[in-house]
Amino acid sequence: MDDLGTIVALLADDPIGRGRENPGTQLDTCYRDAFAAIERDPNQLLAVAERSGRVIGVLQLSFIPGLTRRGMWRGQIEGVRVAAEERGSGVGRAMLEWAVGECRKRGCGLVQLTSDKRRSAAHSFYEALGFEATHQGYKLSL
Amino acid sequence: MDDLGTIVALLADDPIGRGRENPGTQLDTCYRDAFAAIERDPNQLLAVAERSGRVIGVLQLSFIPGLTRRGMWRGQIEGVRVAAEERGSGVGRAMLEWAVGECRKRGCGLVQLTSDKRRSAAHSFYEALGFEATHQGYKLSL
Numbered sequence: 001m002d003d004l005g006t007i008v009a010l011l012a013d014d015p016i017g018r019g020r021e022n023p024g025t026q027l028d029t030c031y032r033d034a035f036a037a038i039e040r041d042p043n044q045l046l047a048v049a050e051r052s053g054r055v056i057g058v059l060q061l062s063f064i065p066g067l068t069r070r071g072m073w074r075g076q077i078e079g080v081r082v083a084a085e086e087r088g089s090g091v092g093r094a095m096l097e098w099a100v101g102e103c104r105k106r107g108c109g110l111v112q113l114t115s116d117k118r119r120s121a122a123h124s125f126y127e128a129l130g131f132e133a134t135h136q137g138y139k140l141s142l
Numbered sequence: 143m144d145d146l147g148t149i150v151a152l153l154a155d156d157p158i159g160r161g162r163e164n165p166g167t168q169l170d171t172c173y174r175d176a177f178a179a180i181e182r183d184p185n186q187l188l189a190v191a192e193r194s195g196r197v198i199g200v201l202q203l204s205f206i207p208g209l210t211r212r213g214m215w216r217g218q219i220e221g222v223r224v225a226a227e228e229r230g231s232g233v234g235r236a237m238l239e240w241a242v243g244e245c246r247k248r249g250c251g252l253v254q255l256t257s258d259k260r261r262s263a264a265h266s267f268y269e270a271l272g273f274e275a276t277h278q279g280y281k282l283s284l
Contacts, residue, residue, distance in 0.1 A: 008209065
């Protein structure tokens with residue numbers, strides 16, 4: 001669970017994440033509950049990248065069954081973050097390539113993700129990996 | 143399982159879905175497998191709207207745990223279709239409002255969906271329901 005604190009710190013060390021997360025030394029129980037829910041669900045995978053035993057990147061992968069596109073399984077990538085000092089080093093690309101490979105192994109026909117329209121650098125990154133911005137991503141806060 | 147054939151026919155009766163689905167009288171086993179996978183997963187909900195016992199609309203709802211946004215659960219809506227002769231009658235709105243209500247009941251803090259950029263009428267529909275197009279939706283076919 002030490003890693004969980006590092007992961008939450010990564011999620012918070014981001015222009016958009018900064019206002020949304022709570023990376024205190026007393027780790028908020030909301031993160032522990034979410035971590036437990038992810039661990040319980042065989043269709044959720046929380047993956048970290050490490051260098052010399054230190055967590056330097058994180059992403060979540062969800063495998064989603066569905067009827068559309070002839071009952072195609074989708075892999076969905078969420079919450080991609082790379083440690084500030086590691087950005088531009090190829091860690092993000094390696095993480096995404098790994099995630100796409102996992103989706104293939106699980107029989108997914110499609111990998112999808114959404115990226116905040118303010119993240120223009122991320123958009124070039126995903127496009128270089130072959131992702132196409134074919135959709136509008138809608139959110140409704142409850 | 144009769145309903146499954148009707149649902150697949152609905153998915154196919156759509157300018158974009160037409161080229162992707164296979165709504166034959168011999169229902170493709172891919173749809174039966176996908177239906178079984180959805181039924182097995184307590185975080186997946188396939189919902190239909192009926193009028194006089196006839197299926198006139200469908201959507202899939204996925205409940206996704208995650209660490210970001212303080213461990214917030216997300217509700218995700220996918221594969222929304224309304225029968226051609228029922229479009230414009232308020233069925234879609236009722237289905238979406240029901241789905242958002244289910245997300246609230248399950249403790250989600252956010253509802254999300256993506257919509258193909260070619261579906262401009264759908265975009266006005268989601269925006270009228272309070273959804274904001276804050277994200278780019280990326281897809282990678284495998």
